[in-house]
Amino acid sequence: MTEFTLDRVFAAQKRIAGIADGTPLVPSALSARLGHELLLKLEIAQPIGAFKLRGAVNAVFGLTGGVAGVTCCSTGNHGRGVAYAARARGLRAVICMSHLTPEAKVAGVCALGAEVRIIGKSQDEAQLEVARLVRDEGLTEVPPFDDPAVIAGQGTIGVELMAARPDLDTILVPLSGGGLAGGVGLAVKTINPRVRVIGISMDRGAAMFASLQAGHPVEVTEVPSLADSLGGGIGLDNRHSFALCRDYLDEVVLVTEDEIYHAMQSIYYEDRIVCEGGCAVSVAALEAGKVTPRGPTATILTGRNIDMGQHAAIISGQDVTLGDLTIKGSAYAP
Numbered sequence: 171m172t173e174f175t176l177d178r179v180f181a182a183q184k185r186i187a188g189i190a191d192g193t194p195l196v197p198s199a200l201s202a203r204l205g206h207e208l209l210l211k212l213e214i215a216q217p218i219g220a221f222k223l224r225g226a227v228n229a230v231f232g233l234t235g236g237v238a239g240v241t242c243c244s245t246g247n248h249g250r251g252v253a254y255a256a257r258a259r260g261l262r263a264v265i266c267m268s269h270l271t272p273e274a275k276v277a278g279v280c281a282l283g284a285e286v287r288i289i290g291k292s293q294d295e296a297q298l299e300v301a302r303l304v305r306d307e308g309l310t311e312v313p314p315f316d317d318p319a320v321i322a323g324q325g326t327i328g329v330e331l332m333a334a335r336p337d338l339d340t341i342l343v344p345l346s347g348g349g350l351a352g353g354v355g356l357a358v359k360t361i362n363p364r365v366r367v368i369g370i371s372m373d374r375g376a377a378m379f380a381s382l383q384a385g386h387p388v389e390v391t392e393v394p395s396l397a398d399s400l401g402g403g404i405g406l407d408n409r410h411s412f413a414l415c416r417d418y419l420d421e422v423v424l425v426t427e428d429e430i431y432h433a434m435q436s437i438y439y440e441d442r443i444v445c446e447g448g449c450a451v452s453v454a455a456l457e458a459g460k461v462t463p464r465g466p467t468a469t470i471l472t473g474r475n476i477d478m479g480q481h482a483a484i485i486s487g488q489d490v491t492l493g494d495l496t497i498k499g500s501a502y503a504p
């Protein structure tokens with residue numbers, strides 16, 4: 171744990187400046203309904219549409235020595251972040267994905283100049299290709315969350331929040347592998363231990379929540395969810411993000427698919443923002459009364475890289491089917 175200090179986050183802030191810049195913190199139209207000021211940290215305004223650029227840039231620009239290139243296995247925002255960061259540094263990037271990856275996600279990463287390698291039928295098989303690239307071609311793997319440089323990069327959001335609004339009472343952080351919540355928790359609690367930092371996950375397949383309950387990293391079955399960017403495990407050999415979440419999060423709250431669906435509508439109709447399901451979980455928790463605001467509250471709008479067909483279906487109140495899960499639609503009603 172000693173390697174995690176606020177200094178590391180400040181160093182990340184310097185390193186990523188000019189590539190992954192600070193984002194605005196704006197008031198939400200939902201404040202009145204919640205009875206307390208709600209502020210939105212617009213990470214959707216990052217050049218890749220998600221906060222993951224911060225950690226990826228800090229990791230990629232922190233590599234020293236002869237770097238042949240970077241690689242990772244990600245179908246989503248981490249892959250975009252690594253691709254963007256590598257291009258900014260003039261490095262080769264190879265992003266590995268399984269055959270099940272939707273075409274739009276493959277295209278998104280290709281557009282950022284990375285090589286995409288489509289391998290196997292699962293993330294695990296794609297991960298084997300990452301290991302091969304590291305071994306045979308000398309590429310460096312950039313992990314999505316369990317990495318000190320990535321965590322420090324995501325932690326810069328916490329520093330910005332505290333600088334913008336030292337009076338914040340609560341910060342809500344969408345939680346998956348815990349790189350974001352761990353980094354933000356570390357930064358915020360070091361600056362002001364009285365600020366409440368709450369992680370929010372979906373109630374189906376929340377690996378960090380299950381691990382915190384068990385007291386050690388555990389596996390969960392991955393199931394379809396509107397919050398698809400929050401899926402996946404934390405790694406049974408987790409070295410950093412589990413301990414940070416355990417030490418710095420006050421609580422982890424879980425939300426249902428219906429609550430996420432409604433929150434995506436609220437964020438769209440009230441704040442007029444398009445966001446992913448994984449990004450809407452904090453508003454979902456507030457709307458469901460699972461987090462009670464006590465004062466100025468901020469949440470991180472983590473990403474907007476949603477399939478626009480799915481988003482259109484949600485805002486028009488249609489049913490959404492994801493694998494064996496159907497979320498019953500309903501027209502927006504505040």
Ligand SMILES: *Cc1c(COP(=O)(O)O)cnc(C)c1O
Nearest residue numbers: 247346347348349350399472473
């Ligand atoms: C990755 C991601 C998260 C969660 O970040 P972790 O560091 O894995 O906890 C939240 N929202 C979006 C949109 C993401 O892409």
